[in-house]
Amino acid sequence: MTARDLQINEHGRLQHFITVEGLPRQLLIDILDRAEGFAGLGGGRAVKKVPLLRGKTVINLFFEPSTRTRTTFELAANRLSADVLSLNIDASSAKKGESLLDTLRNLEAMHCDMFVVRHNLSGAAHFIATHVSPHISVINGGDGRHAHPTQAMLDAFTIRQHKHDFRMLSVAIVGDILHSRVARSNIHALRILGVPDIRVVGPHTLIPAGIETLGVRVFQDLEAGLRDVDVVIMLRLQQERMRGALLPSSSEYFRLYGLTEQRLRVAKPDVIVMHPGPINRGVEIDSAVADGSRSVILQQVSHGIAVRMAVMALCAGSQTE
Amino acid sequence: MRIAISGGHVIDPANDIDAVVDVFIEAGRIAALGRAPKGYKAERTVNARGLHVIPGLVELSARLGEPGYTHKGTIASETRAAAAGGVTTLCCPPDTLPVIDTPAVVELIHQRATASGRARVVCLGALTRELKGELLAGMGGLRQVGCVGVSNARVPIPNSEVMRRAMEYAATIGMTVFLHAEDPWLAAQGHVHEGATSTRMGLPGIPETAETISVARDLLLIEQTGVRAHFCRLSTSRSVAMVAEARRRGLPVTADVSIQHLHLIDEDVAGYNSLCHVRPPLRGRRDRDGLRKALRKGVVTAMCCDHQPQDQDAKKLPFDATEPGVSALETWLPLALRLVNEGVLDMAAAIAQMTAAPAEILGIEAGTLSEGATADICVFDANAQWVLSEDSLVSHGKNSPFLGETMRGRVCYTLLGGAIVHESA
Numbered sequence: 173m174t175a176r177d178l179q180i181n182e183h184g185r186l187q188h189f190i191t192v193e194g195l196p197r198q199l200l201i202d203i204l205d206r207a208e209g210f211a212g213l214g215g216g217r218a219v220k221k222v223p224l225l226r227g228k229t230v231i232n233l234f235f236e237p238s239t240r241t242r243t244t245f246e247l248a249a250n251r252l253s254a255d256v257l258s259l260n261i262d263a264s265s266a267k268k269g270e271s272l273l274d275t276l277r278n279l280e281a282m283h284c285d286m287f288v289v290r291h292n293l294s295g296a297a298h299f300i301a302t303h304v305s306p307h308i309s310v311i312n313g314g315d316g317r318h319a320h321p322t323q324a325m326l327d328a329f330t331i332r333q334h335k336h337d338f339r340m341l342s343v344a345i346v347g348d349i350l351h352s353r354v355a356r357s358n359i360h361a362l363r364i365l366g367v368p369d370i371r372v373v374g375p376h377t378l379i380p381a382g383i384e385t386l387g388v389r390v391f392q393d394l395e396a397g398l399r400d401v402d403v404v405i406m407l408r409l410q411q412e413r414m415r416g417a418l419l420p421s422s423s424e425y426f427r428l429y430g431l432t433e434q435r436l437r438v439a440k441p442d443v444i445v446m447h448p449g450p451i452n453r454g455v456e457i458d459s460a461v462a463d464g465s466r467s468v469i470l471q472q473v474s475h476g477i478a479v480r481m482a483v484m485a486l487c488a489g490s491q492t493e
Numbered sequence: 494m495r496i497a498i499s500g501g502h503v504i505d506p507a508n509d510i511d512a513v514v515d516v517f518i519e520a521g522r523i524a525a526l527g528r529a530p531k532g533y534k535a536e537r538t539v540n541a542r543g544l545h546v547i548p549g550l551v552e553l554s555a556r557l558g559e560p561g562y563t564h565k566g567t568i569a570s571e572t573r574a575a576a577a578g579g580v581t582t583l584c585c586p587p588d589t590l591p592v593i594d595t596p597a598v599v600e601l602i603h604q605r606a607t608a609s610g611r612a613r614v615v616c617l618g619a620l621t622r623e624l625k626g627e628l629l630a631g632m633g634g635l636r637q638v639g640c641v642g643v644s645n646a647r648v649p650i651p652n653s654e655v656m657r658r659a660m661e662y663a664a665t666i667g668m669t670v671f672l673h674a675e676d677p678w679l680a681a682q683g684h685v686h687e688g689a690t691s692t693r694m695g696l697p698g699i700p701e702t703a704e705t706i707s708v709a710r711d712l713l714l715i716e717q718t719g720v721r722a723h724f725c726r727l728s729t730s731r732s733v734a735m736v737a738e739a740r741r742r743g744l745p746v747t748a749d750v751s752i753q754h755l756h757l758i759d760e761d762v763a764g765y766n767s768l769c770h771v772r773p774p775l776r777g778r779r780d781r782d783g784l785r786k787a788l789r790k791g792v793v794t795a796m797c798c799d800h801q802p803q804d805q806d807a808k809k810l811p812f813d814a815t816e817p818g819v820s821a822l823e824t825w826l827p828l829a830l831r832l833v834n835e836g837v838l839d840m841a842a843a844i845a846q847m848t849a850a851p852a853e854i855l856g857i858e859a860g861t862l863s864e865g866a867t868a869d870i871c872v873f874d875a876n877a878q879w880v881l882s883e884d885s886l887v888s889h890g891k892n893s894p895f896l897g898e899t900m901r902g903r904v905c906y907t908l909l910g911g912a913i914v915h916e917s918a
Contacts, residue, residue: 174764193693273809293811294695295765303809316813318695353695381698382689 178301186486188301188310191319192360200364204329206482210251211475224485225254229284232258233275234313235291240449240473241313241323245288248480252488254286272296273303280305286487287311294318294353309487311480317351323448324357326479328365330472331403334444338362342369342440344397345388346429347407347456348378350418354448355407356386363387373397374429377418394429399438406431406447409456422455432458436466444468494536494911495519497529501541501872505548506845507861516546518868521911525864539913541872544905547844548860549581549869550825551851553749553797554725556818557583557614558889559605560598561590566802566889568605568614571822574802574888575612576915578822579871579904582852582859583612583800586671587619588646594619594630596638603639611914613869615857617644617671620659626650629659633666641855642723644671647772649707651677657714664720669856671723672711674732675773679703684813686759686774694765696812699774701729708732712739715746723854724748726799728773730783737792747854748792750784751799752828753819755837757781757894767808767815768894771799785837788846795850796843798825802890820890823881827900830875834901868911877903 176194181187186199210222230249234242242258249256261275270278279287286309289297294316301310314320328338335341343362349355349372362370363386372383373391384390391397398404409425419425436443445457445467453459462469498516503526505511510526517524517533524530555575558566575583585602587593593602599616606614618635620643622628632643643663650656663670680703685691687698708724712735715722727733727748736748753771758778762769769775787793801818808815829843838846852860859869878901883891907915 178764271806271809272811291811293813295813296811298765299811315811316695317697356693356695380692381687381700382692385689386693 175298178298185489189321189483189487190297190301190310190312192321192324192357192364193319195364197364197366200325200328200361203325203479203482203486204332206485207325207329207475207478210481211478221251221253223253225249225252225488228254228286228488229282230254230256230286230288230484231279231284232256232288232313233279233290234258234260235296236314238290238313240476241290244473244476245313245480247477248484251477252481252484272299276300276304280308284308286484288313290314292316311483311487314353317353317356319357320353321357322476322480322483323354324361325483326472326475327358327405327446327448328361329475329479330446330468331444334468335402338365338367341367341403342371342401343367343403343405344371344373344401345405345407346373346394346397346431348409348413349374349383349407350378350380351410351413352407358405359386359388371397371401375419378413394435395438398435401439402443404431404436404439404443404445406445406457408448408450409452426455430454430456430458431461433460433464436461446472449473495534496537496539496908496911496913497535498539498541498546498870498872501544501546503546503862504841504844505862506841507849508863510862511841516862516870518908518911521868523862523864523866523868526862539872539906544872544874546870546872548848548862549871549907549909550579550847551582551855551860552580552800552822552825553584553795553851553854554586555583555800555822556802557585558802559589560601564804565807568602569609570889571800571802572606572609572612572614574820574822574886576907576909577887577904578824579826579873579907580822581612581869581871581907581909582857583614584641584855585614585616586646587617587644588624588648592619592623593617593635593640594622596634599635599638599640610909612909613859615639615641615855617642619643620645620663620670621650621655624648626652626655629662632663632668636666636668640668641857642669642671644725645673647673647675649675649677653710653714656711657718660714660718660720660722664718669721669723669854671725673725674704674707674711674727676703676707679706684770684774684817685762686776688759688777690759690762694763701731701776704729704773705731705735708735712736712744712746715739715744721745726751726754726773726797727784727793728754728776729780730787733784733787733792737787740792747794749795749797749851749854750788750793751797752821752825753799753894754781754784755788755796755832756828761894765812766894767810767812768819768892768896770812770815770817771819772817785832789838794846795854796829796846797851798822802888803892805891808892818892819894820886820888820892822888823886824893824895824900826871826873826904827902828895830902868908870906870908871904872906873902873904875902877901879903
């Protein structure tokens with residue numbers, strides 16, 4: 173089953189949100205517009221509770237630790253008036269005992285309406301969506317290296333707020349593309365929204381095979397990759413990458429790929445700097461940039477709530493038909 | 494029992510027979526082809542008009558579930574599946590539980606196969622003890638109880654010194670080494686081919702070099718040790734070219750590819766289809782076409798189906814957590830006929846690569862319809878169409894990526910040692 177067939181129901185509405193890949197442009201625009209309404213942009217504060225998910229139960233199913241994503245999903249569900257339950261499941265102990273399907277069946281028996289899933293294996297959310305009862309929606313909160321679609325949407329939301337028109341932009345995604353679900357989802361979202369120039373920047377060891385087929389240009393040199401870009405998306409560098417012989421050291425990484433004010437000078441003057449968090453100061457990004465005027469990192473976090481409300485509301489909408 | 498198979502189109506590549514002739518069976522053997530022996534009176538006549546009559550298929554790798562994995566299959570269930578697929582000889586790799594590194598395990602498998610009576614089962618013994626790649630297995634003892642070769646199954650032997658000594662020892666006792674070429678470090682956590690598809694899906698990939706580097710090392714060691722060797726399930730064009738070059742230089746090496754790798758490619762894994770999770774992984778279109786070409790040119794000398802039945806739970810997980818393998822015995826012949834229909838091979842060549850060629854690799858007397866040969870025979874209707882479903886699969890394993898597809902070619906009769914072990918109307 174293609175990702176699109178799985179996600180869009182027979183009425184053309186969003187049933188699951190597993191990956192951005194293959195979704196129609198208008199649907200992404202709908203999510204952004206919806207989120208804008210929830211963000212209460214006039215006052216710059218989030219709206220109070222709305223009753224869109226009243227009586228519904230949302231289960232956050234986290235097989236991998238997360239703070240930001242889990243809490244913003246919780247807040248989003250709360251503000252939509254849903255009942256929320258967050259379960260942190262240690263994937264390794266889950267493996268020993270109950271199978272993933274058994275866990276799902278048990279939760280289904282508790283009459284829930286929506287799963288938000290984060291899992292360390294690529295394809296986990298897809299797997300769950302193909303196996304849950306038809307009335308349940310599955311939202312991917314990040315699966316392995318595959319996808320993190322709500323992150324991509326909140327990044328697109330943040331970009332739209334600052335840049336307005338996607339069709340004029342150059343966007344550089346910098347760092348560990350190989351292991352990054354954020355990079356993959358961002359590439360799909362930006363492509364669908366019409367960004368003509370998407371670049372990935374990093375050492376050969378962190379660029380996955382065939383990434384160009386997703387519609388990006390590959391740069392190994394940071395300065396060349398940043399030249400004249402409107403948006404820089406920095407990725408977190410996991411410390412364990414040093415162990416896999418992918419990089420010599422975090423200090424060398426910073427020397428070659430760390431984002432500093434100096435390096436940023438080749439970008440457009442009104443460039444914005446983004447990061448999905450949590451940031452490693454002095455590894456992939458200098459504090460002066462992270463806390464500087466061009467950084468929109470904290471805005472990303474607050475937009476996360478509005479965007480996740482929008483996605484949940486759209487999925488819940490498909491259930492009522 | 495005297496059975497006559499009349500009016501069928503006999504294809505016996507080993508004897509260059511491709512004609513409509515009658516086959517006469519007596520005392521478990523082929524008594525004659527064409528004219529009945531003097532005084533022959535058939536007790537049963539199988540009307541094979543419009544059907545093909547070929548030697549029973551010889552499978553180079555069939556995991557049977559026993560011993561150790563009876564939740565995936567049993568020798569009884571999988572030999573029944575073999576009979577349904579026209580397969581009369583199965584070669585069992587040594588990665589059972591316990592491993593086939595002692596004569597007792599071989600004897601157990603032989604006994605259960607004899608008791609089932611639906612297919613012959615031969616075994617590959619372990620190359621190293623417990624397949625750990627450290628100490629040599631007792632290959633001499635394994636040969637005495639009938640092992641047809643030695644192998645470390647899919648467990649790599651990273652230590653080249655151990656591999657060298659194992660090959661030397663196998664050469665000493667005259668056993669063929671069956672090799673699975675995979676560099677464990679390059680393959681690492683991968684389960685799919687490294688390329689655009691693995692990147693898109695976010696699955697760790699296995700690069701082509703995981704196979705080619707291992708093939709290169711093993712070819713050099715084969716040359717050094719003089720052992721007869723067989724590469725199992727090559728998956729890339731590059732590695733078959735390397736084996737072809739070695740064969741030109743006169744090295745005693747052969748190779749096979751699986752029928753899955755001749756039809757499917759990495760893109761078929763899209764949607765995290767765990768039924769397409771196989772090892773080595775499905776490669777790109779170019780590799781598949783290269784394998785087809787190698788088969789046509791005789792560089793790859795045999796086809797196999799690489800039967801590996803799985804229980805339902807083993808495939809119902811996120812992709813990387815699933816187990817590899819395809820329940821393949823019953824789709825082997827129809828999928829080979831599909832290659833014939835697609836013009837990849839002619840019928841006689843396809844049959845040869847499933848019968849006489851694998852039998853030769855295993856060094857066993859099978860895969861021909863010569864007079865006096867054991868009457869292991871498959872009679873099939875090349876035009877009959879049917880739809881593959883979980884219900885239609887006799888195997889305990891329902892794990893086929895071809896479920897729901899229309900298959901062309903149905904096995905009507907399978908004879909083992911002159912006895913009908915499968916019959917479908």
